[in-house]
Amino acid sequence: MLAVGVVGGTGYTGAELLRLLVTHPQVELRYVTSRSESGIPIADLFPNLRGFTDICFTEPAVDTLASCDVVFFATPNGTAMKMVPELVENGVRVIDLAADFRLKDADVWKQWYGMDHACTDILAEAVYGLPEINRTQIRSARVIANPGCYPTATTLGFLPLIENAMIDDQHLIADAKSGVSGAGRGASVATLQAESSENFKPYAVDGHRHLPEIRQTLAAVASHDVGLTFVPHLVPMIRGIESSLYATLKASDLSVADIHQLYVERYSDEPFVDVLAPGVMPETRSVKGANTCRIAVFKPQDGNTVVVSSVIDNLVKGAAGQALQNMNIMFDLEETLGINQVALLP
Amino acid sequence: MLAVGVVGGTGYTGAELLRLLVTHPQVELRYVTSRSESGIPIADLFPNLRGFTDICFTEPAVDTLASCDVVFFATPNGTAMKMVPELVENGVRVIDLAADFRLKDADVWKQWYGMDHACTDILAEAVYGLPEINRTQIRSARVIANPGCYPTATTLGFLPLIENAMIDDQHLIADAKSGVSGAGRGASVATLQAESSENFKPYAVDGHRHLPEIRQTLAAVASHDVGLTFVPHLVPMIRGIESSLYATLKASDLSVADIHQLYVERYSDEPFVDVLAPGVMPETRSVKGANTCRIAVFKPQDGNTVVVSSVIDNLVKGAAGQALQNMNIMFDLEETLGINQVALLP
C-alpha cells in the first residue's frame, strides 16, 4: 500500500483525485490538506465520498506529508514549487497537477504565470507526465509535472503526425473546447450556471497558458519550433474537452486510411488512447469519468488538410486520472489500476 | 414619456428590467446606478443591450434620481428603505423589487431579514404590487412592494380556492421549484454551472423568506391565518418557477370541472394569468421571457386532494415584468404596454 497525501483538495481536480484515490486498491489516503477547510470531513464538502472515507482536511505541513510515499498537489499555480524541494529532500515523490513544473524554461514560465520560479533545479529535473511520450522517465522521476487538460488532448491528437513529419508544423491550428469544470471551483460570476449555460464563446484568443506548454512538447517531438494557433472555447457542460486540429499535409496523396493506420499503430500499446474506426465521431460523453482519450482522423473532400478530433475528460485524463496513471507507473503498479472505469453514459 | 431611474442595475432583476425598459415605448431611461460599475456603459456589462442604449452606470444619488417620475430598486434587501423616504418626499414614485416593503409587520420583517426596518411609516403605506389582488390601490400608490417570485406563482395558484373558502387552509402545501437565476448574479460556488447543473435539491426547508410573504397575502384573502408548508427547490435551468400546490377540499364532491371553471372566471379579465384547458400541463418554457402566469388544476383519482400547478418566469412575472406592469397601472398606461412579449420557445 502506498501512503498518499493530497495538498489542496477542495477544487475540482482535488475532488476528482479523491474520488479515484478512495477506491484505488493500493492506496492508503493519509492526508488531504486545506487551510480553509481544516478540521472538516472531506465527505462534508464532497458528499459523494460519504461512506468511503472518514478523514478530515488538515493544515498543510511538510513534516507530516513527509511520511507519505507520494504527494499530489492540486493547488493554485505557484504553491507546489514552494513545498516540493523539502518534500523531495525527504524522499517523497511528487505529482503536481498545477503548472509549476510544466514549462522547462523558467523565463517563459515567468512570462505566462507572472511569478519568478522558486526552484529552477527541481524544474530542470521534473518529468512532463504524459505517459504516451515519457513513460520511461516517469518510472524513476522524483517530480512529475502533470500535463494540462488542453495540452493532453491536443498533443495526443497531433503526435503521430508530428513524429512522422507529415504536416506543415509551422501553421498548426487547434480549436479546443472545454466544459466549465475546467474553470475551477472558485466562486465567479462568469461560470455561474445562469451565465455559462446556454452559451458558447471563445476566450483567451490572444494567448492562453496552455499554448506554450503544447508548443514545448510538440517542438521536442519535432526537434524544432512549431507554429501553433490555439483558441479555447467554453462549452455549457460540466466535463469534457474536444480539440479539433487542422494541419496541411506535406504529401497530399497520403490517404486517410494511411493516416488512420499510423494512429492505430502509434497507440496500439497505449491502454488509455483509443483510435476510433474510420468515420466514427469522438464525443466527450464517451469518456465522462474515464481516463481514455479517443481520437479520430479525417481528410475532408480528400484535400490536403488533415483534421483530427481528440476528446478527453478534462478532470480525468486531463488531470486526476492521468496523475494516478503516473503514480501507477512510478510505483510499478499495473498502469490501469484503480482508473480503468467505464464512462458514465448517459 | 416617463423619466425612469433604476437603482442597482447589475443583478439579474436589474438586467431584466433594463431589457424591458429600453424598448418600452413610454419610457425614457434616465439613470441606472451602480457603485461598483459607475462610469461603465450598461451595454458593456449586458451585451444584449448593445445598440439599444448608450447610457452608463452612475453613482446612486437622491438629488439626480429626484428628477425621475418613477424609480425602480433592484438592490439587495435593506437598501431601498434607506433611500425611499427622501425620494417619496420629492414626489418620486417607487417600485421596490427587493423585500423591503413586502411584510407589513416590521417585527416579522426583522425576524426574517435580520435588520430593523428603517421607515415603518412608508412600510405602512406601501402597496403589495400583485395586480390581480391590489390593482386599485396600485393606481395611486407612492411605493410599491413588488412581490417575490415564489409568492407570485404560489399566491396566484391558491387564490381562487382561498377566496372561495373551498379548502382546508390550515394544511396547505407548496412544493416550489426555481431556476438558478433566482439565486442572483453574485459570485458563489453553489450556483456555479459545475455545481448546480445536472443537480436537483430542496433548500431552506426549515424556513424561506418567501414563506411569511405568502402567508401574509393568503391570510388577508382568507381573513384569518393560514397554515402553509413551503419547500423550495433548485432546478438546473436559468429561468422559471413551477409551484405545485396541494390542499384538501372541504367538499370532496366538487368536480375538477367546477374548480377549473372557478379559475377561468376568476382570471377572465387578467391579461397576464392564463388558465390552461383541462389536462394540459403548465411548463416553464411556455413563459420564458414573458409576463404570463399559466395555471392548471387537477383532482387526482377524484379524491379530495386538489393539485394546482402554476408557472411563471421568475425574472418577468416574478420580478421585472410585474414591476413594469405595476408602473403601467400607476401611470395610467395600457397595462400590457411594453411587456406583452411572446415567450422564447424553444
Add this chain to the structure above:
Amino acid sequence: MLAVGVVGGTGYTGAELLRLLVTHPQVELRYVTSRSESGIPIADLFPNLRGFTDICFTEPAVDTLASCDVVFFATPNGTAMKMVPELVENGVRVIDLAADFRLKDADVWKQWYGMDHACTDILAEAVYGLPEINRTQIRSARVIANPGCYPTATTLGFLPLIENAMIDDQHLIADAKSGVSGAGRGASVATLQAESSENFKPYAVDGHRHLPEIRQTLAAVASHDVGLTFVPHLVPMIRGIESSLYATLKASDLSVADIHQLYVERYSDEPFVDVLAPGVMPETRSVKGANTCRIAVFKPQDGNTVVVSSVIDNLVKGAAGQALQNMNIMFDLEETLGINQVALLP
C-alpha cells in the same frame, strides 16, 4: 462466475446494466439481446464500453439464454412475462427491470398497463426486489420484480414513518422529480434537448403507473390501504430523482431529532441507504452513478407536518444498480460487490 444474459440491452436501463456488468468481478456477460441491433458490437452503440467487451447483440432466444445463471430483462413492459416462464422452467433465475411482475393484483396490473397478464402464477411467486424490505425472500427468489425508480425513492422515504404508524397515512403526498433519462432512449419530441432542457413541468398528474406500485408496498407495510397523491415532474438533467414527501404527524410533539433517530436506526445496517445529518440537504448529484439513496427529514416551523426528501440515481438504485444488488443477494455474493461506486461529482 455467474453466467449472465441481458434481454433488451439498447435502452438506458440496459446501458447502465452493461456499464456495471462489464466490471463486476463475478460476472461473465454471455448474451445481450436486441432484435434491432443483432450482430452489432454493443460497444458500437454505447462507446463507453469500448475496451471492456467485444460481444455483439444477438437475437433473443430462450434456448441460448437457458444456459445462463441469471437473465435480466430491460425490455418494454409486457415482454418479460412472455419469456420468463420457460426460462424459469429451465432453472434460470430472472430479474425483470420492467413492470411485468411489480403489481400483485393482475386486474390492477391490467388496468394500468392495458394488457392481460401472461403468467399470473409467476406473478404470484415473484418477489418485489426492494432489499430494504424483502432481503430474505430475495435470497431464494426465482423471479425478481425490480422496483420502479420513483417507487424506490418514495418508499424508502416513507418507510420508517409508516412502519411505526407515526403519520396520517390516508393523506400522503409525494412530489417527485426525475431527470430525462427516466423517459427512456426512444426517439421522441418531448425529450429532445431543445424541448426538455431549460424547462420544468409536472406530468401524469391524474395518474402515473408508479402510483399503484407505491401504494401496494406502503399498504403491505401499514397492513391497510394508504391514501397517496403522487405527482411526478420532469427535471432538465440526465440522471437523478428527488422525492419530496409530506405527511401529517399523529403526535405533533414528536421532535425532528426523534424522527431523525428513527431513520438512522431503521437504515443502520443498510449499505445503500444514507440518512443525512440534521439540516443537510439531499442533492441528486451526490448519487450520480452510485447505488445510494440519501434521505433527510424535516419538521418545518416545528409544526405537525413532516417533510422527507429522498434522492437516488434513477438508473442505478432506481434500476440497474438495484438489479445487481438483487443479483448479489440471490447468489450469496457480497451485497455491494461491483456496485460500490463513488458518485461522479462534479
Add this chain to the structure above:
Amino acid sequence: MLAVGVVGGTGYTGAELLRLLVTHPQVELRYVTSRSESGIPIADLFPNLRGFTDICFTEPAVDTLASCDVVFFATPNGTAMKMVPELVENGVRVIDLAADFRLKDADVWKQWYGMDHACTDILAEAVYGLPEINRTQIRSARVIANPGCYPTATTLGFLPLIENAMIDDQHLIADAKSGVSGAGRGASVATLQAESSENFKPYAVDGHRHLPEIRQTLAAVASHDVGLTFVPHLVPMIRGIESSLYATLKASDLSVADIHQLYVERYSDEPFVDVLAPGVMPETRSVKGANTCRIAVFKPQDGNTVVVSSVIDNLVKGAAGQALQNMNIMFDLEETLGINQVALLP
C-alpha cells in the same frame, strides 16, 4: 398590412417565424399549414403563442396561399420547389427557409441533396437572401433563398477579408458550433437531452451541406473558387452558433487594429451586424432571440494567422429573423421592423 402564409409551421424555424410574425405590426398572419396538425390551433403546439393568435393549422393548398402577399416555406428540403412555381405565377412572393434555392448549380444541388431540382428556372432567378451582400436584388426578388445558419455566421465573418483579398483564400478553415435546435424538431435519439446534453462532438466532418453554400458565396465575392475546410460541432445548448474562422494573412504586417477598422467600416450601415470592440469576446447568449450577428477579430501573438469569431442565433439571424428582414426589405418596410428585439439574457 401584409397577408402572410407559412407552409410547414411545426418545426423550430416555423415556430420562430410564428413568434416573430404574431407581433410584427405590419403582418396579418393568414395561413399556417401542416398536414399532420391540420385543424389544431397553433397555440396548442406552441404554448408561447397562447393569447397572441387563434388560428389553426390548415392543409397546404396553393389556391388559398395564392391570396397572400408573401409565403414563407419552413418545410423539409425538396418541398418548396414543388409549390413555388405556381405561387409565383399567382404573384405571390416567396421566402424559402429550406435549401431548395440556395445552390445556383442544379447539379451541385443534386449532389448534396440527393434529388433532381424541380424548377431550375426559378432556381436561376432566386436571390440569396443575405442582405449584407444582396440588399438591392432582394428588394425586387420574387423568390428568396434564405441562407443557412452556418453560412450566415461564417460568410459574415469572412466577408471583409475576402472582399479586400487580404487572406490566402485557398486554405480557409471554419470550425463552427451549433446548438441542438439546429437539428430540428423531429423525434430522434441523437438529440434527446439524455444523449446530447453534457456532450460535445464534431459531426459531418467529411462534408456538410452548408459547405458548398458557403463556398458559393465566398467564391462570388472573391471572383474565383475558394478552398474551405468546414467542420460543424454540436453544442449542448438550445440556440446559438459560433463560428471560429482561421486564415493566413497575405501581409503579415497588417495590424489587428487595421483589420478591426476594416470590419467596422464594412458593417457600419448594417443594422444587424455588430463588430465588437478589440479584445471583447463574442458569446452566443448575447444574441439569443435577437437578429444580430456579433463579430470579433484577433491576430494571436501578432503572427500571420487571423482569427475571426462570429455569433448568431441560428433560429433568428440564421433562419426566421433573417427571413423577416428579407420580407421587410422586399416590401419597403423599415428593415428592423418587428425583429429589433433585445436578446434574452440571462
